[in-house]
Amino acid sequence: MKKFALFLISILVIGVLAACGSSETSGKEEKKVLKMATSADYPPFEYIDTAKGSEIIGFDIDLAKAIGKELGYEIEVQDMDFTGLIPALQANKADLVLAGMTPTEERKKSVDFSDVYYTAKHMIVTKKGSGIKSVEDLEGKTVGVQLASIQEGKAEEIAETVNIKVENRNRIPELIQEMKAGRFDAAIIEDTVAKGYFKNDKELEGTVIEDGETEEAGSAIAFPKDSKYAEEFNKVLNEMKENGELEKLVLKWFGGEE
Incomplete structure (x- = not known):
């Protein structure tokens, strides 16, 4: 009986450990990495401060990471020429683009955009x-x-x-x-x-340029056409507008100057 009882306990312990292992694994799988493409030559939106290192920093980087954190995504930033950003989305080499990009009618033919998050001239x-x-x-x-x-x-x-x-x-x-x-x-x-x-x-x-005809160059997040991420990113972006979190980032990177 003792041997049988020990056998049962062993089976139970193995089962519990296996369950714990499965939980940890599934937890890791839930942490999804999204690839963000940018052109890191556009301070203060995205750039490299060579005096401080090789990391890409800026307003767009902070914005992407803030939204990603809220949604449970890790944002992996990759640098490329501006001309390669939309092709990267079309080729599924990137999940999103933050690069001070204006959602023009021409670009909307190729990709989807969030609402405008910052406006300049x-x-x-x-x-x-x-x-x-x-x-x-x-x-x-x-x-x-x-x-x-x-x-x-x-x-x-x-x-x-x-x-x-x-x-x-x-x-x-x-x-x-x-x-x-x-x-x-x-x-x-x-x-x-x-x-x-x-x-x-x-x-x-x-x-x-103040000629009465110039449209302000608003910036928006770009996604591949029909991306499943577009709607949820836009939802958090608008929440950040309402709760003041976006304004905090604006003040951090632009000093409140429009």
Whole structure:
């Protein structure tokens, strides 16, 4: 009887341990990693502070991680050129994109977007002393824009009425470099991003485009078409707008300056 009782106890102990093991395993499986694509050349939205390390930081990174935490997802950030972001979603190489991306009608044909989470304006950026203070002052000038950005579309729109040569580059630092080298007379950059460059480079200045026709460049989260994550991310995003959490991130990264 004693041997039989010991046998039964052994079976019960093994069963309990097996159950615990299954629970821990299933718990790990529930922790899903989502791949977020971005273009880390767009401070303060996403960038690398080389003085502090190689980690990608910024407003979009904090926003993605805050939403991911609320939903139980771990966010894995990968850097690529801006032009590769939508193709990455289409090829299922990324689950979402946060990159200060504007939800244009053209882009909506390829991907789905959340509601807009931040709004900014277009700015003409030049070297100090250029004399360029308006769209009209760009007459006969070479203007740089980031490839595939909303600013590229704005420059092409301006070119319909003002004689400018539009040049594009993959990343914002390249636009700044070309200006400082004298190859570009100006660049059109989102004002929030431009202000970040002004803090570190006193040779630069900028003017917000105020022509009555300029649409604000709102930023939204992009997802593959019919993504199951779009609705739940949008729900948490709007909760963050209502409870003040989004405003806290805005104040952290933009200092409350719109």
